[in-house]
Amino acid sequence: MEEIPSGFISLVGAPNVGKSTLMNQILKEKISITCPKPQTTRNRIVGIYNTPRCQMVFVDTPGIHRARDTFNKILVDIALATLKDVDVVAFIADVTARSVDLDRFALQAMETLSTPVVLVLNKVDLVKDKTLLLPLMQRYVEQRDFAAVVPVSALTGDGVPELLAELERRLPKGPRYYPEDLVTDQPERFLVAEIVREKVFHLTEEEVPYATAVTVDAFKEEPEKNLIRIEATIHVERDSQKGILIGKGGGRLKEIGRLAREDVERVLGCRVYLGLHVRVQKNWRRDRRVLREFGYRWPRGT
Ligand SMILES: Nc1nc2c(ncn2[C@@H]2O[C@H](COP(=O)(O)OP(=O)(O)OP(=O)(O)O)[C@@H](O)[C@H]2O)c(=O)[nH]1
């Protein structure tokens, strides 16, 4: 079999720096959900970038931060565990962040890592005076050796071709690990649950998005009607959160359902009926059995 540049690239960094937006920009598809609120991504999300001459398997991860509770520690461990499994690490930093303090924790976690790390300075569309990027870059370079530094805008796509070229140069030669037409290995049910969770993140505030998990309970294709019938449950921790999610006269839940259905139809490429239910599952974030049921998989030993 012909060997091509092929391998795994982890997208890591502090919360909210634009890791998932970058993944979607590279793949030109919405594979990973995004939100202006931090700690949106909760799993390792695989996105596969295929060209005739290479295959890059991107692994989007939860934001690395100094977590205080068990649930967030699990998320950080999921992100850190990817570092050991990949050929190249793309470390994403937000050029609009006031200081590098937020990144320091993630940089410390990578101190002993021998894998090449490419520094991605993201959100450059927000910086008018590009000469400001140089001192910023300096601050990172003082902290560790980077294989390359690439300024990008994950939002506009600026700099992304240059980033892909830098990453490709650092991949080992090997086979394609996934079929050439596959964009993700996420099951459709997971994509749907994530889209619903994204709408909850966008339409609720404070602790509510963080107390939310989504499961898909039924997924039935009705080809004769060109329809997929989906039933999903939004789990929250308290009755008060359930009330907020449902909203006055059911308005908020209806809006979440409408926005999610539109996205799901786009992703699945057919008409969708999406039934949403809200259920209180007390303290699910502290219950490892329930966490497993909700699809969270964390590395052994944590
Ligand atoms: N202006 C601008 N905004 C960006 C850019 N990249 C990401 N954003 C915004 O930054 C916010 C966070 O983006 P995400 O992609 O969700 O960030 P993340 O790093 O995946 O965040 P977590 O999953 O929570 O760790 C969203 O509101 C994005 O639209 C960029 O290049 N320019």
Ligand SMILES: [Mg+2]
């Ligand atoms: Mg994310």
